[in-house]
Amino acid sequence: MKFISATINGFGKWVDQSFHFYNDGVNCIYGENESGKSTLHLFILFMLFGLPPKQRNFYRPKTSGTLGGRLTLEAKHTGRFTIERFDGVRNGSALCYTEDGSQHDEEWLAETLQGISSTTYQSIFSFSADDLNDFRNMKEDDLGEVLLGIGLTGSTAIQSVEKMLDNKIGDLFKPYGKKPLINQELDQMALLHKEVRQSATEEKVYQNKNLESDKLSQDIQTLEERVRQLYSERMELERKQQALPVMKQYRELRENLNELPDSIPFPEDGLTRYEKVKNEVLPLRSELSFLTANEKTYENRITILLEELPTEERYKKAAKLVKLKEDYTSFVRERENWQSQLNKLQNRLKMEINQLNIGIGMEDLEEFHLPFHTEKNWNQLKTSSSDLKKESIQLQQEQKELTNQRMYMMNQIGELEDQLLDPHHVSKIKEKLRLSTENELIQRLSMQLTKKKIKWEKEKEKKKKYASIGLWGSIFIALILGITAMLADRSIFYVGTVAMLIIGLLQRVLFHRYLDGMEKIIGTEEMQATNIAIEDEERKEAEHLLASYENTKKDIATLEENLKSIELALVKWNEKNKLNKDAHHTLESKIKQQIDLYPFLLHVEIDYWPELYHNLKHIVTLGHEAGEIKENIRLLKEKKKKIQFELNQFSGSENGEWTEKTIKDQLRELELFTTDYNSNLEKIKQYRQQLHENKEQQHAVKEKLRPYETEIKQLFEVAQVDKEDTYYFKARQLQEKQELEKEKTTLARQLNNFFDDQEEDHSLEWQEEELASRSQQIKKEEIELQKNIEKKRQELANIRAEILQMETSETHSYKLHQYEMKKERVNELAKEWAVLKTAKEMLSETKRNYRDIYLSKVIQQTIYYFGFLTDGRYKDVHPPADGQAFYVVTQDDIHFDVNELSKGTVDQLYISLRFAVSEVMSNEFKLPIIMDDAFIHFDMERAERITEIIKRIGSKQQVLLFTCKHNVREFFENENIIRL
Structure with missing residues (x-):
């Protein structure tokens, strides 16, 4: 199978990117750090096997909402096909497209990958520099899991079944556990067995109790018959005589109770609880004694070896x-x-x-000392000397400047005083200027007054004209009103005529008064001007002389103030000069002190x-x-x-x-001596190990004893005792007190039949003395009989109560039934545990067989690659075993643990192992190999060797090599290089 191309719509930093891979040889994918190599590596794994939702969210791009892409592969049995996987589509499941246009789901992809899971693929065909960190800690079981993943495509299911079996076995039984089901059932069965044995013992006790009850009944009848005989005699005595024995007995009981403590601390049902714990402790102490004996045996053997040892x-x-x-x-x-x-x-x-x-020599260095503060002192002396020199120069300059300033100020003051006018002459000039100023002011006021008079004359003429018009107007209106009054013969018009005449006359009078007042005001403002007059030039000269006089006086005052400041500065200079001289004396003293300590400083x-x-x-x-x-x-x-x-x-x-x-x-003979010594020490170590295990067993027994000893300690603490004898003594003491109190209560009840006050002792003293001689024998016998009857009745009542409880209880049969049911339940659970244990052993054996199938091939190929990478320095590699890690053997037969190797050598060993695993599996699975900076710690020579191996592997199957190293890229210049 080979990778053809990858289209990333969004994954980490990659958004809308495409990559094309070369079918043959090594694809060297080169990029700097943070260029996205590891992200591309994870994208390929994501397309092949998917990722959980949380990890998908982690790689969601910041600049795009889409997460996913396409990966095109080519396989022999399916041809070329494309895997499409997006986060938001089909919940992240893959959709595969073949060349004929067919679509296939995730199951088809798993079958195409021959059932290899993500973990198995990364264990065989994909690894990075981060995987190297865990290699030092790889154990036998870890390597076995890797090889199991190689041999079984369903190794994940096997691991799940193994974990499920371990959980179920642990839930059923653990050797030292308490919570597992079988452990709990065994504890309950042991408790039931103990209760069954106890109930069987109680049946024998029942028969003995019946015989004892019959005997007590007969004894009580005999005693009661005797009491009835005495009763006939006692009836002859008076009422108080009958009460005397009871009163005496009550007193004795009270005295006995007073002798006992008021409060006796003791746990509830203390004796029974203590006996029960004691029975549990005895077997454990016996086992502890056996372990202690073994401990002494080991110690004796160690002692013998130590005696023979130097x-x-x-x-x-x-x-x-x-x-x-x-x-x-x-x-x-x-x-x-x-x-x-x-x-x-x-x-x-x-x-x-x-x-x-x-002037110092080599011999002076031995007694020569420079304390740490010497440098600071010398620096301070240098600084002080320099500062004082600068300060002296500055003081001399200040003195010169102040003296010059003082002479200059005094000369200036003398010159200004010579320039001052005569004060009498200055007074004349001021008086002349004052009179001239007053004359000018009077002239200006006279001119203003003349202007006011002219203006007033004009206004007066206008006002006279207006006053005449007003007067004649009033007369004219009065005339009209008079004519109208005469014609109309209306009195109101006469009044108006008179009023108008009065108004006109009143206006005339007021106007003349106003004119007279204004004439007086204007006449009083006339001022007489003096005949003194000064020319403008003369006036300006006088003002200039006066201003020059005032300025000169101000300058003299300013200079005098400055002279005072200079005098004050000279005083301060004298003080500074004195301080400077004192500082010079102090500095010279310190310098002399240093020269006395170090005479060579003188020069x-x-x-x-x-x-x-x-x-x-x-x-x-x-x-x-x-x-x-x-x-x-x-x-x-x-x-x-x-x-x-x-x-x-x-x-x-x-x-x-x-x-x-x-x-x-x-020294060679001493080495032989120490070797023999260490051999004997090893034997001693073995015995001490056995002794240690024995002590651990003792510790376990002591741990079992601890709860019982704790309970005994708690019982002793409640009873406030520290040993067993005292505990039993307190139990007897408490029982005695309870019996006395019970008997006291009985006697008190009897005394209530005779007296209203039980403490009426003195009223019976005379009867006791009087009747002592004739009723002594009867009283003694009656008292004894009463005690025996009460005691036997109490015993009989207790025995009958126990018999009744035994007759009404079906405890024995019920406990026996429960015990048998519990026993059957334990047998069923034991069978279930045995089945699970057998299945676990068979599964472990299967895993070991698969591991052994591939282990020898993988290790053999690892030895070859490791020897090639290390230039033949190592000839053998041993896998982890018995809890140890990998170790290697050099050509000199020196063994090195993986933790003793350098980082680079460990990386070479790990990569050799990974290459060996990949090559062993190449016959069954032709999947591409992905390496992400796996040999980052290699030097140039080893990097060149590893590239030869990679090229050799690349000739057989496709290899994707991610690297950020420029020198690694140079090794593949003739290969297929993809730059990021």
């Missing part, structure tokens, strides 16, 4: 000496290396010390101290390194002497010729 101290000493074999051979070479380094280092030290030329400028520190630090470091090398050389000499001494000391006691042997021969 002392561990001697073995450790020998093993320690053997480990020094390689060290000894390297001591001389290492010492020469150290000596060479020391010579070079000393020459370098001499050269660097001479270059410094500060070095302080600015070079930090640089000198680094050079000195480097020299000191080199000196320390030289000292360390000397120490190493000394230690190597000591180690060599120590090894020689230890070897002589170790074997000197064995034979006298030991010291004459070489160290190599001595």
Whole structure:
């Protein structure tokens, strides 16, 4: 079968893309990382086998809603056909089209693929770099599952059946389980068997109880007859005399009860529960004793071996000496290396010390110390010195500038004071300007007043004219109204005539008053102007002199303020100068202190101290390194002497010729000694393993004992005791108290028949003394009889209650029936479990047979490919077995576990295995092989070899090789290359 083409409508990053594959040889599909190689690989698997809905959603394109496409293949028995699969169509099922136009479903596709599932295909014909990570952990069962998938197309169903059988077997029975059905039934059957045995014992007890009941009845009758005889005698005594024995007995009971504790803690049905647990514990303790005896046997055997074994101290000493074999051979070479380094280092030290030329020698380095803070101190001293120099220069400049400014200000003030006018002359100029200003103001006011008078005269004439018109108008209206009044003879017109005349006259009077007032106002505003007058030029000159005077005064005031600021700045400068001098003294003190510590600094400028520190630090470091090398050389000499001494000391006691042997021969004999020791240790290890298993069995028995011991502990905690004897003592004590309380209740009931108050003791004392002599014998006998009767009646009542319970109970027959039914149920379940177990074993045997059919062929082909890839360095490959992983054998017969191989070698082994599996199956299934960067960790030589194998396989069946490596692509330049 071969891939012809692929059309992707949408899958991951691929949307509306088509790919055409070459029928023959290797299809090398090359693309950079993130170019979509793995997505194309998964698309082919999706078209062949489909994907679950969740995985389909994961590969749904972001830029298209369609997920699916078409894959065209060609097979011998079907010809060319196309697989069409879309997510939203037929729920993701495939639809196949053949060349004759026929359509086929998913089942036809499965038959065409010869029943191979997705898992089987990826196990045989498809693999990637990610599959290499799980190869180190592959076990025998894992390889068997792969080979089973090769040999059986229905391996998935077999695995499902195997899992189903395991689940059913586990649900039925587990050796140490409690939840499985058979385990539960066995526990219930054991409990029923115990109850059946207990009920059988109760039948014998029933017969004994009947005999005991008859005897007690007869005894009670005899006692009651005697009581009746005494009753006739007791009737002769008074009522209180009859009560005396009861009262005495009641007192005794109360005293006995007072002697007992008020509260006796004890579990309910404590004795029965304790006996039941005790019966369960005894067999387990017996088993534990047996295991303990075996433990002692193993320990004795281990002790014998240990006695025959040399002392561990001697073995450790020998093993320690053997480990020094390689060290000894390297001591001389290492010492020469150290000596060479020391010579070079000393020459370098001499050269660097001479270059410094500060008066120190090699011998000074041993006592020379540069604390960690020295560099910081020297840097601070350098910085402080530089800062103080700059500050001194700055202070000198400030002093010069301030002095110059002060002299300049004083000169300026003197010059301005010389330019000032005489104050008297200034006063005259100001007065003259004031009078001139007043005269000008009066003249302007006079001109304004003249203008107002002219304007007022004009308005006055107008107002007089208007007043005359108003007066004559009023007279004219009054005349008309008078004529009308005379003609009409109406009084109202006379009134109007008089009113108009009054209005006209009143207007005239008011107008003249207004004119008089205005004349007075205008007349008072007349002002007398002075005769003082100043020319404009003279006025401007006076104003200029006055303004110059004021400006000069302001300039003098400003200069005086500036002079004060300069004086203040000089004061501050003096303070700064004092601080600078103090800082100079402090710096000189610190410099002197450093020179006292390091005299060579006297000839070095302080600015070079930090640089000198680094050079000195480097020299000191080199000196320390030289000292360390000397120490190493000394230690190597000591180690060599120590090894020689230890070897002589170790074997000197064995034979006298030991010291004459070489160290190599001595170490060889020590190796033989340690080998024998380890052999004996292995035997001890085996016995200790058996001892460990024995302890685990003891632990299991102790685990079974723990619930019973816990229950016993709980019973003891409730009873507040810590041992068995005390527990039984408390049980008896509780029983005694219960019996006394019961008897006390009975006596109290009897006393109620005689007295209203049971505590009426004093009223009977006289009777007891008086009647003691004549009723003592009767009372004693009566008391004894009463006790015996009550006791036997109680015993009889208890026995009859037990007999009644036994007669009405069918427990034995019911329990026996239940036990037989449970036994039959267990037998049925056991048969079912045996059938399932047999089926499981048959299935496992079938799987082993199929695995064995193909395993030898696969491993043989794997050896061939692996030897070719590794250039013949490995001659054999062994598959996983007995829980171990793959291991290989070199040409030198050295065995390497797969975990001991390099990453590249493991990858070569895995790819050899996959190629072998594919080749073994090529006779039955001619399916294309897909590889996705499977040899990414190979170097150029191995990559070239693997390409030869791939080309050889490609000549037989189609191969799709996905790669992002440029060098891999170059190996297939003559092949079919598809670029993404």
